[in-house]
Amino acid sequence: MSNLIRATLIPGDGIGPEIMQATLAALEALDAPFEWDWQVAGLAGMQAAGDPVPQATMDSIRSTRLALKGPLETPSGGGYRSANVRLREAFKLFANVRPAKTIIPGGRYENIDLLVFRENVEGLYMGYEHFIPMDGDPEAVAIATGVNTRQGSRRLLEYAFESAIALGRKKVTIVHKANIMKALTGIFLDEARKLYKAKYQGKIEMNEAIVDACSMKLVLNPWQFDTLVTTNLFGDIISDLVAGLVGGLGMAPGGNIGEDAAVFEAVHGSAPDIAGKGIANPIALMLGAAMMLDHVKLNDKAARLRKAIDDTLNIDKIRTGDLGGTANTKTFTDALIARIHNG
Numbered sequence: 001m002s003n004l005i006r007a008t009l010i011p012g013d014g015i016g017p018e019i020m021q022a023t024l025a026a027l028e029a030l031d032a033p034f035e036w037d038w039q040v041a042g043l044a045g046m047q048a049a050g051d052p053v054p055q056a057t058m059d060s061i062r063s064t065r066l067a068l069k070g071p072l073e074t075p076s077g078g079g080y081r082s083a084n085v086r087l088r089e090a091f092k093l094f095a096n097v098r099p100a101k102t103i104i105p106g107g108r109y110e111n112i113d114l115l116v117f118r119e120n121v122e123g124l125y126m127g128y129e130h131f132i133p134m135d136g137d138p139e140a141v142a143i144a145t146g147v148n149t150r151q152g153s154r155r156l157l158e159y160a161f162e163s164a165i166a167l168g169r170k171k172v173t174i175v176h177k178a179n180i181m182k183a184l185t186g187i188f189l190d191e192a193r194k195l196y197k198a199k200y201q202g203k204i205e206m207n208e209a210i211v212d213a214c215s216m217k218l219v220l221n222p223w224q225f226d227t228l229v230t231t232n233l234f235g236d237i238i239s240d241l242v243a244g245l246v247g248g249l250g251m252a253p254g255g256n257i258g259e260d261a262a263v264f265e266a267v268h269g270s271a272p273d274i275a276g277k278g279i280a281n282p283i284a285l286m287l288g289a290a291m292m293l294d295h296v297k298l299n300d301k302a303a304r305l306r307k308a309i310d311d312t313l314n315i316d317k318i319r320t321g322d323l324g325g326t327a328n329t330k331t332f333t334d335a336l337i338a339r340i341h342n343g
Contacts, residue, residue, distance in 0.1 A: 004035040005296055008060040012070020013043040014270025015280035020070045022282035022333040023289050026308070029340040030301045032293060037064060041083045042072030042270070052083040058090060067263040068292055070285060071270040081127070088120050093258035094152065095159045096120040096235060097291070098267065100242035100252065103283075104313055104323060109245045115169065115227045116242055117160035118235020119188070120256060122152045125232045146184050148231060153191040159257065160229040161200045171205040172196075175214050175230035175238060188231050215241060243267070250322050253287035255295065264292040279328050281320040283309060286336075308339040 011020040027034065039057040040048050048054065052072070061067050074082040087093065096118040102111055124146040134140035157174075164172050178186040189208065196206045209217070211234045217224060218238070222245055230238060243252035249268035256263040266284035274280055286309060293302035312318050318335040319325025327335070 004033050005066070006064045007034045007036060007292075008057070008064045008067035009036040009038050010041050010057065010067060010069040010072075011038070011044070012041075012270060013073040014071060014272040014275040016070025016072070016270055018275070018278060018280050018329055019266065019282035019285045020068075022329055023068070023285045025333055026286055026305060026336055026340065027289055029337045030293075030304060032289075032298065032301055041069070041087070042074070045083065046080060052080045053086045053090070061087070061091060061261050061263070065261045066292070066296070067261065068285075068289060069263055069265040071266055071268055073270045073272070085125060085127070087263060088256060088258075091258050091261040091263070092121065093256035093261065093263060094119065094121050094155050095255075095257040096239070097163070097255040097257060098235075098239035098242070098252065099287075099291075100239075100246045102246050103251060103310055104247060104319075107247060109222060112222055112242070112245045114222065114225055114242045114245070115164070115167070116235060116239040117156065117163070117227070117229040118239055119148075119152065119156040119231050120235075120258075121232070122146075122148050123184075123232030125236075146181075146233075148184055148187050150187055150191055153188040153231075154195060157188075157192050157195050157229060158199075160227065161195065161204065164227045165200070165204050169204065169227045171207065171226040173214070173225055173228050174206065174208045175211050175228050175234055176208065177211050177234070179210055185231055185234075192229070211238070214238070218242065218245070239267070247323065250281040250284055250320075251287070252284050253291055255288070255291045257295075262292075262295055264288040264295070278330060279321055281322050282329055282333060304340060304343075308336050311339045312336045 011017040037060045039060045041053050041057050045052045045054045072083045098116040100114045126147045128145040131139040132141035174192040176185045176189045178189045243249050252267045254265050254267040265288050290302040290305045312335045316335050318327045320327050320332055
């Protein structure tokens with residue numbers, strides 16, 4: 001069929017294959033027209049090809065320019081470099097988009113609807129790190145260099161402003177630490193001010209928040225925020241914080257948007273402790289697939305998927321253990337598919 005959309009599929013590590021199977025079943029029920037090219041990355045890439053991002057995976061994404069990815073395992077404190085970071089760099093995935101919206105009412109916070117845009121390829125994530133030996137200790141001093149550019153800052157800021165306006169959002173908050181890191185994050189804040197004045201003033205409101213104060217305010221009164229835009233490290237932390245407001249990373253999808261490709265994912269880890277038990281919550285990856293459907297302009301299918309998730313959780317009351325329920329991955333997915341078929 002000529003109207004099929006080619007896309008790379010990376011099941012991921014740990015619980016990745018289980019939640020990917022559930023997500024693919026939901027997409028099939030929606031008649032989503034994806035033609036999948038199956039590839040591996042992370043620990044599975046190391047085991048298959050001795051590389052956490054095998055060349056075949058890189059070639060596939062370069063060809064399809066679109067990918068759906070499960071969680072990838074990254075060793076802490078040593079071992080191979082993060083496959084996620086390598087993918088962002090290789091395909092210039094400069095914008096990490098993380099929505100956080102209340103799905104299950106009755107939690108600590110109600111009616112949360114936040115959108116975080118994180119710069120994805122600069123900052124302290126550049127990985128420019130080294131040790132300085134001293135007094136016989138080869139790792140006595142650790143030094144990291146952060147790099148932000150005006151061009152990179154402006155690219156992310158323009159994408160965030162344009163997206164927020166297109167989505168009908170009301171306010172953009174620029175999150176920074178320019179009071180202390182006057183150069184590294186000052187350049188980001190300066191570009192935001194100039195861009196807003198030149199192009200977006202009158203179209204949407206903009207304000208500024210220092211990252212530590214912003215974190216406190218998000219916990220005390222998250223409803224004062226709408227769209228948050230920030231640099232790489234701060235965005236990593238803030239996006240997880242806002243996920244916590246809506247029930248945790250099990251409800252948190254992410255989109256990585258770039259010049260050369262777009263990669264959609266569940267942002268939680270690979271959870272090897274529960275892998276193979278069939279109890280994982282597939283919602284984050286399903287919501288990532290909904291973002292992917294929106295990206296390829298299949299907005300009606302994205303809306304149907306989100307509604308099916310909502311109805312399964314709140315009308316049918318079928319929830320996995322992390323959400324206080326008793327369902328396993330399969331029973332949740334079966335109920336969701338029934339919702340899709342029954343409207």
